[in-house]
Amino acid sequence: MAATADDDTKLTIIIGPPTAAPGSKETCAACGALPTDGDAAIATTMPSPPPPPSAQRHVQWLRAAVLGASDGLVSTAALMLGVGAAHGGDGDLRAVLLAGLAGLVAGACSMAIGEYVSVHAQLDVELAELKRGGGGPPEPERAAGLPSPGQAAAASALAFASGGSVPLLAAWFVTGYEARVAVVVATATVALAVFGSLGAVLGRAPGGRAGLRAVVGGLVAMGITYGLMKLSRIHGV
Numbered sequence: 001m002a003a004t005a006d007d008d009t010k011l012t013i014i015i016g017p018p019t020a021a022p023g024s025k026e027t028c029a030a031c032g033a034l035p036t037d038g039d040a041a042i043a044t045t046m047p048s049p050p051p052p053p054s055a056q057r058h059v060q061w062l063r064a065a066v067l068g069a070s071d072g073l074v075s076t077a078a079l080m081l082g083v084g085a086a087h088g089g090d091g092d093l094r095a096v097l098l099a100g101l102a103g104l105v106a107g108a109c110s111m112a113i114g115e116y117v118s119v120h121a122q123l124d125v126e127l128a129e130l131k132r133g134g135g136g137p138p139e140p141e142r143a144a145g146l147p148s149p150g151q152a153a154a155a156s157a158l159a160f161a162s163g164g165s166v167p168l169l170a171a172w173f174v175t176g177y178e179a180r181v182a183v184v185v186a187t188a189t190v191a192l193a194v195f196g197s198l199g200a201v202l203g204r205a206p207g208g209r210a211g212l213r214a215v216v217g218g219l220v221a222m223g224i225t226y227g228l229m230k231l232s233r234i235h236g237v
Contacts, residue, residue: 061155066199068159070192070214072107076164077188078222079103080171081181082229093175097168104164108157116153123147166191185222192218 083099084092126146170187174180196214197207 063199063202065155065159066195068156069163070195072160072163073166073188073191074218074221075107076100076103077167077184078225080167081222082225085226085230086233100168104161108161111160112153112157115156116149119147119152120149188218189215
């Protein structure tokens with residue numbers, strides 16, 4: 001609001017939005033009108049939000065890889081222990097190794113397919129949002145920051161296979177049944193502690209408790225599988 005005096009007798013009050021300087025690209029905060037430069041209006045566009053920083057995306061990929069490796073470790077170790085408990089004796093090494101290898105391959109393929117479908121669905125949604133927001137195809141620099149279903153599938157399969165190979169390799173050179181069970185459990189425990197702590201540290205969380213939770217969860221899963229298969233062998237199922 002501006003006030004001017006004319007010969008000390010007249011007071012003219014002008015009420016209205018503040019005007020911008022000629023050629024300014026700022027808009028009126030009260031009415032949202034664009035300033036003009038002569039008769040031509042200056043068009044402004046809102047900047048598109050930048051994609052997530054590359055460092056953040058790398059951390060997310062690493063955490064997903066750690067989780068996939070933990071999944072492969074627990075699944076393969078539990079399967080090997082369960083088959084060994086159901087078979088019994090010292091002559092089951094071949095059956096245990098084949099079961100572990102089959103579980104590793106099947107689990108890696110399952111993880112790859114599931115991750116591919118999931119990430120592709122997410123990609124479709126994000127591309128549709130970008131198209132609706134921009135009124136056309138997404139800009140190349142923004143589309144480049146979107147997740148790749150193929151890369152996600154390959155990373156999940158590789159992570160699962162890496163984790164599953166730990167108990168498989170640990171049991172490869174152990175022939176005794178009881179010794180093999182002890183080696184698989186001990187190796188899985190150490191690896192789970194490392195994987196759990198690493199996943200927490202990457203997410204900027206305390207690693208000690210996370211590692212302990214990973215170990216307890218993995219041991220429970222392996223114990224349940226071992227116990228049920230042992231029970232089935234005893235009762236001749």
